[in-house]
Amino acid sequence: MSKLLIVKADQEEALFGDGGWDAVVVVGDANGLESHPEIGQLVAHAAHVDARIGKEPLMLMAPGLAGGRLVLAPTGDLDNEYEDVRRFAEAAQAGIGIALRAGARAPLLLVSGNDDLRYSQALEVALMGAGHEIYTPFDVSGPEVTLGVLGLDEVARVNALENGRIAARDLCGGDPEQMAPPAFADYCVELFSDTAVSVSVIDDPDTLKADYPLLSAVARASFAVERHAPRVVRLEYVGEGVISRNWFLAGKGVTFDTGGADLKIGGAMAGMSRDKGGAAAVAGLMATLAQLKPKGVRVVAELGLVRNSIGSEAFVPDEIIESHAGVKVRIGNTDAEGRLVLADVLSHLRESVNGCENPVMFSLATLTGHVGRAYGPYSAVIENGVARGQALGGQLQMVSEIWGEPFELSRLRREDFAQVAARSPSERLLSSNNGASVNISRGHQFPMAFLVQASGLDQHGLGSDQPIAYLHLDIAASSVEKRDPLYGQPTAVPVATLLANLLDH
Numbered sequence: 001m002s003k004l005l006i007v008k009a010d011q012e013e014a015l016f017g018d019g020g021w022d023a024v025v026v027v028g029d030a031n032g033l034e035s036h037p038e039i040g041q042l043v044a045h046a047a048h049v050d051a052r053i054g055k056e057p058l059m060l061m062a063p064g065l066a067g068g069r070l071v072l073a074p075t076g077d078l079d080n081e082y083e084d085v086r087r088f089a090e091a092a093q094a095g096i097g098i099a100l101r102a103g104a105r106a107p108l109l110l111v112s113g114n115d116d117l118r119y120s121q122a123l124e125v126a127l128m129g130a131g132h133e134i135y136t137p138f139d140v141s142g143p144e145v146t147l148g149v150l151g152l153d154e155v156a157r158v159n160a161l162e163n164g165r166i167a168a169r170d171l172c173g174g175d176p177e178q179m180a181p182p183a184f185a186d187y188c189v190e191l192f193s194d195t196a197v198s199v200s201v202i203d204d205p206d207t208l209k210a211d212y213p214l215l216s217a218v219a220r221a222s223f224a225v226e227r228h229a230p231r232v233v234r235l236e237y238v239g240e241g242v243i244s245r246n247w248f249l250a251g252k253g254v255t256f257d258t259g260g261a262d263l264k265i266g267g268a269m270a271g272m273s274r275d276k277g278g279a280a281a282v283a284g285l286m287a288t289l290a291q292l293k294p295k296g297v298r299v300v301a302e303l304g305l306v307r308n309s310i311g312s313e314a315f316v317p318d319e320i321i322e323s324h325a326g327v328k329v330r331i332g333n334t335d336a337e338g339r340l341v342l343a344d345v346l347s348h349l350r351e352s353v354n355g356c357e358n359p360v361m362f363s364l365a366t367l368t369g370h371v372g373r374a375y376g377p378y379s380a381v382i383e384n385g386v387a388r389g390q391a392l393g394g395q396l397q398m399v400s401e402i403w404g405e406p407f408e409l410s411r412l413r414r415e416d417f418a419q420v421a422a423r424s425p426s427e428r429l430l431s432s433n434n435g436a437s438v439n440i441s442r443g444h445q446f447p448m449a450f451l452v453q454a455s456g457l458d459q460h461g462l463g464s465d466q467p468i469a470y471l472h473l474d475i476a477a478s479s480v481e482k483r484d485p486l487y488g489q490p491t492a493v494p495v496a497t498l499l500a501n502l503l504d505h
């Protein structure tokens with residue numbers, strides 16, 4: 001575990017050793033720091049003897065500057081029309097990495113600005129990159145770091161955000177035993193005890209089987225193993241004042257996915273402890289809210305925590321199971337388990353909407369391999385008709401761009417509904433085809449057609465008495481670094497995007 005505190009360094013003298021800082025890290029163009037000509041001079045001199053200046057991250061000896069160390073972390077060409085703000089996160093990550101390895105524990109971060117609107121959150125995104133570098137998993141001892149930042153008025157928000165991101169990374173990254181459903185739930189209970197977020201856990205097997213029948217089918221082979229048994233964690237935050245935003249979040253928390261009876265073979269099972277990134281990100285957002293306590297917003301979340309095990313009790317394809325919303329579902333493939341977990345969780349959240357104004361519902365999940373096939377390392381957002389009518393997906397995409405967690409906007413189509421339509425009179429829906437989503441067209445879009453119907457959200461479309469805007473976020477290719485579920489560090493995507501969407505737009 002590492003500790004990080006971000007502190008506003010408002011003294012210009014801080015640069016010269018009076019603030020206790022032990023390195024100066026410049027992100028971006030060091031020559032562009034007009035308010036700090038002494039740094040520009042140092043860099044200009046160094047450029048005479050080192051052609052890497054401005055091209056690669058590196059450290060200069062800088063007697064007179066805080067800690068005697070100046071780390072330069074260039075972003076590369078920001079004018080290129082296809083660039084985005086992630087350049088700042090990557091540069092800050094590289095620069096802070098050099099400072100930490102050099103021994104610094106109180107680096108001062110300076111971000112060289114850029115007027116382009118694409119880079120309006122460059123400072124915050126650079127802090128996220130720095131935070132990512134400083135983070136070490138909860139089961140490893142890590143440094144205690146105080147990060148100074150110049151030019152940022154409000155540090156409460158970046159600290160709350162980073163603490164939420166740490167929780168999200170801890171929960172996503174824990175191994176199959178450390179973060180099995182009961183352990184994941186315990187982490188949440190501890191995280192939210194005595195905070196502004198209320199937390200409750202459903203652990204009674206009979207209650208789970210009655211109220212979450214699809215989720216419990218996925219968990220059927222894990223009920224008997226106490227430490228692997230399923231949990232539903234419910235979180236609620238109600239801010240002070242008149243509530244103008246009502247959000248409902250469902251998180252997929254498959255703590256380990258063997259595929260079930262449709263067993264993942266050929267080495268495809270390794271990394272499947274990261275199939276809980278959606279639930280982890282929801283918990284991370286709630287942790288940020290618990291610390292920041294914003295006014296006027298209500299956020300209700302449910303996390304479906306299940307281990308998809310194989311065993312003599314395991315559910316199998318062809319079974320027909322009635323969802324919490326009363327929809328008979330034929331199982332197509334037991335490895336398409338995330339949508340089963342989410343459908344029941346969404347159905348419960350639907351009941352919580354209960355007449356409130358302008359409800360917006362989200363599902364967050366590492367749902368399909370197809371999203372990576374379609375979009376590479378990007379996340380996908382898909383809207384129902386109500387959300388599309390309010391352009392909520394486009395807005396989320398815009399926010400995600402400036403916060404360095406870019407989403408692509410996908411659209412739900414009639415073919416997606418045909419894909420999950422009943423194949424016999426005995427069921428109303430087919431959960432999936434019998435192959436891997438990655439191999440079929442529209443593999444990340446059509447699961448939403450299932451989610452909308454199996455959860456009963458199709459009763460809340462345009463023109464209904466209680467329309468509910470619903471956005472499905474597939475983060476299967478972005479919730480760990482480098483699209484590497486085996487060894488990539490969790491990214492905490494899209495906690496920053498959701499927070500900005502909730503508070504600023």
Ligand SMILES: [Zn+2]
Pocket residue numbers: 257259334335336337338
């Ligand atoms: Zn699966």
